[in-house]
Amino acid sequence: xxxxxxxxxxxxxxxxxxxxxxxxxxxxxxxxxxxxxxxxxxxxxxxxxxxxxxxxxxxxxxxxxxxxxxxxxxxxxxxxxxxxxxxxxxxxxxxxxxxxxxxxxxxxxxxxxxxxxxxxxxxxxxxxxxxxxxxxxxxxxxxxxxxxxxxxxxxxxxxxxxxxxxxxxxxxxxxxxxxxxxxxxxxxxxxxxxxxxxxxxxxxxxxxxxxxxxxxxxxxxxxxxxxxxxxxxxxxxxxxxxxxxxxxxxxxxxxxxxxxxxxxxxxxxxxxxxxxxxxxxxxxxxxxxxxxxxxxxxxxxxxxxxxxxxxxxxxxxxxxxxxxxxxxxxxxxxxxxxxxxxxxxxxxxxxxxxxxxxxxxxxxxxxxxxxxxxxxxxxxxxxxxxxxxxxxxxxxx
Amino acid sequence: xxxxxxxxxxxxxxxxxxxxxxxxxxxxxxxxxxxxxxxxxxxxxxxxxxxxxxxxxxxxxxxxxxxxxxxxxxxxxxxxxxxxxxxxxxxxxxxxxxxxxxxxxxxxxxxxxxxxxxxxxxxxxxxxxxxxxxxxxxxxxxxxxxxxxxxxxxxxxxxxxxxxxxxxxxxxxxxxxxxxxxxxxxxxxxxxxxxxxxxxxxxxxxxxxxxxxxxxxxxxxxxxxxxxxxxxxxxxxxxxxxxxxxxxxxxxxxxxxxxxxxxxxxxxxxxxxxxxxxxxxxxxxxxxxxxxxxxxx
Numbered sequence: 289x290x291x292x293x294x295x296x297x298x299x300x301x302x303x304x305x306x307x308x309x310x311x312x313x314x315x316x317x318x319x320x321x322x323x324x325x326x327x328x329x330x331x332x333x334x335x336x337x338x339x340x341x342x343x344x345x346x347x348x349x350x351x352x353x354x355x356x357x358x359x360x361x362x363x364x365x366x367x368x369x370x371x372x373x374x375x376x377x378x379x380x381x382x383x384x385x386x387x388x389x390x391x392x393x394x395x396x397x398x399x400x401x402x403x404x405x406x407x408x409x410x411x412x413x414x415x416x417x418x419x420x421x422x423x424x425x426x427x428x429x430x431x432x433x434x435x436x437x438x439x440x441x442x443x444x445x446x447x448x449x450x451x452x453x454x455x456x457x458x459x460x461x462x463x464x465x466x467x468x469x470x471x472x473x474x475x476x477x478x479x480x481x482x483x484x485x486x487x488x489x490x491x492x493x494x495x496x497x498x499x500x501x502x503x504x505x506x507x508x509x510x511x512x513x514x515x516x517x518x519x520x521x522x523x524x525x526x527x528x529x530x531x532x533x534x535x536x537x538x539x540x541x542x543x544x545x546x547x548x549x550x551x552x553x554x555x556x557x558x559x560x561x562x563x564x565x566x567x568x569x570x571x572x573x574x575x576x577x578x579x580x581x582x583x584x585x586x587x588x589x590x591x592x593x594x595x596x597x598x599x600x601x602x603x604x605x606x607x608x609x610x611x612x613x614x615x616x617x618x619x620x621x622x623x624x625x626x627x628x629x630x631x632x633x634x635x636x637x638x639x640x641x642x643x644x645x646x647x648x649x650x651x652x653x654x655x656x657x658x659x660x661x662x663x664x665x666x667x668x669x670x671x672x673x674x675x676x677x678x679x680x681x682x683x684x685x
Numbered sequence: 686x687x688x689x690x691x692x693x694x695x696x697x698x699x700x701x702x703x704x705x706x707x708x709x710x711x712x713x714x715x716x717x718x719x720x721x722x723x724x725x726x727x728x729x730x731x732x733x734x735x736x737x738x739x740x741x742x743x744x745x746x747x748x749x750x751x752x753x754x755x756x757x758x759x760x761x762x763x764x765x766x767x768x769x770x771x772x773x774x775x776x777x778x779x780x781x782x783x784x785x786x787x788x789x790x791x792x793x794x795x796x797x798x799x800x801x802x803x804x805x806x807x808x809x810x811x812x813x814x815x816x817x818x819x820x821x822x823x824x825x826x827x828x829x830x831x832x833x834x835x836x837x838x839x840x841x842x843x844x845x846x847x848x849x850x851x852x853x854x855x856x857x858x859x860x861x862x863x864x865x866x867x868x869x870x871x872x873x874x875x876x877x878x879x880x881x882x883x884x885x886x887x888x889x890x891x892x893x894x895x896x897x898x899x900x901x902x903x904x905x906x907x908x909x910x911x912x913x914x915x916x917x918x919x920x921x922x923x924x925x926x927x928x929x930x931x932x933x934x935x936x937x938x939x940x941x942x943x944x945x946x947x948x949x950x951x952x953x954x955x956x957x958x959x960x961x962x963x964x965x966x967x968x969x970x971x972x973x974x975x976x977x978x979x980x981x982x
Contacts, residue, residue, distance in 0.1 A: 405786045452967035459717045460966060462786050463917050467959035470914070478952045542783075591910065595794065602787055635798035641791025645784045646776045 358610060359527075363520055370512050379508045383515050385620045387576050390519045392600040392616035393526045393609070394569030399598065400607035401530050402562035403542030404454070405462040408469025409597050412567045414589035415441050416574025418476060421489040421584050426482075431495050435575060442571030443564055445472075450563040454556055469594050477586040488585025492578045504580045515576055522569055527609040529565065538562050539607070592634070596620075599637050603644055688826060689943045695831050697939020698838040702893035703916035704923070704931040705845060706766075706886025712862045712926030713882050715782075716774060719789035721890055722913020723796040724762050724769075726906060728891025729811075729898040730804060731758040736812040747813050748833060754813075755837070755895040759888040766887025767880050775876075793913075801906040808905040811898045834896045841892060842932055845885065849928055858882060862926065911955065915942075918962040924972030933973060 366386070370379050391413060398406045419441045420434035429437075449468050453461045476483045483489065494503045494511070504511040529535050537558045540548040549555045578584050596619055604615020622633075703725050710718045735754045773792050777785045820827060849855035857878045861868045869875050897912075898904045915938060923934025938958065945957035965972070 399783070403781070403783050405783055407790065449963070452963060452970075456966060456970050458782055459711075459715070459786065460921075460970070463717060463914070464959075464963060464966060467914055467918070467962055470911075471956050471959050474952070474956050478956075595790065598787075598790070606783075632798075632802065634794055635802055638791045638794025638796070638798060642773045642788050642795065645780075645788040645791065646773070 359524070362610070362613065363516075366516055366520075367513075370509055376508050379512050381621055383504070383508070383512045383580055385617045386512070386515045386519045387573055387580065388597070388600065388620035389613050389616040390522045390573040390576070391570060391597045392604070392612045393519075393523045394566045394573065395597050395601050396607065396609070396612045397526055397529065397538070397562050397569070398566035399601050400605075400612065401535060401538035401542065402559055403538075404458055404559060404562065405598075406465045406563075406566065406594075407462050407591070407598065408465035408467070408472070408594050409566070409570055410589040410591070410594040411465070411469045411472040412442050412445065412570030413574040413577065413593075414472050414476060414584075414586075415445050416571030417578040417584040417588070418483055418489070418574075419571070420575045421492045421578045422482060424493055424578075425489055425491055431493055431575070431579060435572070438571045438575055439568055442567040446560075446564045446567035450560050454559045454563065466591065466594075469589070469591055473586050473589050476589070484585075486586060488583055489578075490583045492582050492584070494579050494582075502579075504582065511580065515580070518572070518576060522572070523609060523613060526565075526569065530607065530609065534558070534561060542607075595637075599641065602641060689947055690940065691827060691831075693940035693943030694936055695835060695939070696942065697919075697936035698835050699893050699897055699935075700912070700915055700919045700938050701932045701935025702838055702841060702889050702896075703912055704919035704935045705842070705928060706890045707913075707916050708920040708923070708925055708928060708931040709858075709882050709886045711920070712928075713858060713879055714774075714778065714865075716785050717789060717917070718774075718886075719786070719913065720769060720792040720796055721886070722909035722911075722916065723793050723800075724766060724887045724909070725890040725894040725897070725912055725916075726800065726904070726909035727765060727796060728758045728762045728894030729904040729908065730800060730809075730894075730906075731761045731891065732895035732898055733809055733811060733904060740812075751813055751895070751899055752837070755892050758891045758895045762891025762894070763884040763888035766883040769887075770880055770883040775879075793909075797906055797909065804906065806906065808903045811902050811904060813899055830900065834900060837892070837896065841889060845889065846928065848885075854878060854881060915958060918958055921962060921970075921972055922965060924974040927972070927974045930972055930974035937973070 366382075369382060373379070373382070391409065394412075395406060395409045398404050398409070416438045419438045420431060423429040423434040423437055424431050445468075449464060450461075453464045476488075477486055479485070494501075496502060500510060501507055502511050502514045530538070537548070537553050538561075540551070540553060541555050541558050545555050548558075574584075577588070581588075597616075600615040600619045601612050602615075603619070604613070605611025703721065706724070707718060707721050710716055710721070732751075732754045735757060736750070739750070769792055773788050774785065777788055849858060857868070857873045858881070860871075860873060861875055861878055865875055868878075894904075894909075897908070916935070919934040919938040920931050921934070922937050923930030923932065938961075941961055942954055942958055945961075946954040949957055
């Protein structure tokens with residue numbers, strides 16, 4: 289003790305300036321320091337940040353997987369697949385997988401980007417399928433015209449559920465969405481005059497444009513390509529959203545809500561935006577599902593289904609678009625390809641969720657932040673949550 | 686009218702028993718234990734297995750047998766809760782809330798479908814049925830088994846209140862709920878107390894499971910799902926984290942449901958319950974007895 293005590297004040301004196309410079313070039317440098325700092329620390333700042341960000345030692349595989357052309361490769365595979373597996377069954381399985389990808393992409397906004405656990409996502413799916421199904425069969429609307437109604441319905445539902453719960457701790461949202469999923473299913477089951485009760489709605493029509501008839505029964509291939517285009521657009525949209533200014537706000541809220549709020553992000557509105565965006569995509573996926581099946585019934589929208597979508601997002605890699613696409617395809621196609629595992633499937637999924645969270649919480653194919661120096665042109669000099677200025681700079685990444 | 690109140694209170698006492706475990710765990714480590722409803726299911730199945738193994742219990746002994754089985758099932762589910770906490774929740778205590786929630790959902794899945802693999806997916810008929818002449822008090826038909834089950838539930842709740850308010854480890858629990866880090870500094874064995882909380886909460890759920898099995902007569906591997914949701918609703922109604930709140934919330938929810946089902950029709954009962962939950966979170970998220978909790982950074 290006595291030998292150490294004279295040294296300790298010296299050490300603390302020496303360490304102080306070092307700490308200051310670390311502040312200027314470290315995490316604080318990221319948020320555009322005030323001009324006085326910037327001048328003082330400029331050389332340090334420039335020297336340190338460029339190599340730190342762009343030349344990280346990535347393995348060849350990682351660079352390959354993070355390649356921006358990957359999306360096109362995936363799309364090409366999806367285009368070619370039905371030309372190789374031509375049977376109606378195979379195309380049906382692939383169509384289902386595509387719709388499931390869309391659901392996973394929608395849930396990814398809520399769970400992956402924003403970190404809100406939604407356990408009743410199938411409710412939006414059901415709202416979409418039922419809204420369009422009821423309007424098309426009972427009122428005879430053309431199916432394309434029901435889409436605006438579906439969007440409105442999904443937004444309303446998101447406002448009703450998200451409104452009260454997003455102000456509270458995120459745990460509440462989890463259980464309220466679980467209850468909401470049940471409410472929607474039970475309502476669909478009980479409201480026989482409108483929803484057809486337990487037997488559901490039959491004869492949901494499709495549509496055709498000129499010579500292209502998107503009837504899923506007569507032309508499964510044509511319908512598959514319709515679904516593929518819609519799903520690809522949805523996936524692209526969620527991916528772009530996730531990389532834009534709003535997407536970074538979502539990630540910030542997920543990482544630390546209090547810090548995000550302190551930085552000027554309106555967390556409630558941000559979370560609401562994620563929830564609504566997820567709801568719209570879920571509702572639109574429901575329209576596709578109704579057209580594909582030509583019928584919907586309450587048993588399509590149980591908690592199990594919500595849990596499966598969640599599984600795809602969590603195991604694939606929360607927030608990572610390629611991860612959740614692969615996760616969704618695997619989870620949706622597995623039971624069709626491997627019959628006979630039955631109850632084991634859900635048991636294994638449950639165990640996998642625990643194992644994944646304990647050992648690899650970022651998922652099989654995690655999201656990696658890909659911000660390069662060049663992408664910060666717009667920079668956070670304007671308000672941190674401002675749609676108009678940031679997007680163009682960010683998307684070029 | 687009296688009938689509605691009585692059946693509401695009776696169902697509510699089940700909810701309260703399950704809600705207690707939810708609320709205790711939440712109060713201490715701020716984790717929503719989704720698997721809690723499945724522990725209730727597990728209790729019902731342990732009771733079922735024991736009763737089926739013993740076989741042929743005379744009707745006069747059924748209450749004694751049931752209570753004995755209930756105690757064993759409580760120990761069994763309590764131990765299971767301990768293992769669950771150690772395997773699934775403890776490694777994640779310092780990670781994000783989302784990770785812990787997802788783990789809890791996974792645990793719930795694993796328990797449900799693990800049980801369906803073990804016991805088969807079909808409902809089982811409980812081997813012990815409580816029967817007796819029902820009698821009428823103030824216009825409500827009350828059966829003796831209802832009274833017995835309710836007395837047991839009240840005894841369990843009373844015991845828990847005594848334990849938490851009057852004993853040394855109960856005091857440790859309350860202290861950890863306030864500030865786990867300070868407890869660590871003060872020499873409280875935080876891990877041990879958290880394990881103990883899981884044990885007690887799971888044991889209470891197990892007891893409720895055995896009672897529900899004996900009362901309703903049939904059990905399935907999915908029976909924990911809805912009751913878990915309702916127990917959470919009850920816990921929120923009372924103010925989550927508060928033990929008297931969970932009891933009060935359970936009884937309130939039972940009454941609400943009983944009246945809601947009467948006026949709206951039985952098939953809308955669950956919709957009504959969750960509707961109440963959403964309304965409550967809109968207007969009074971802290972529940973009846975909850976205090977305003979500010980989120981700590």
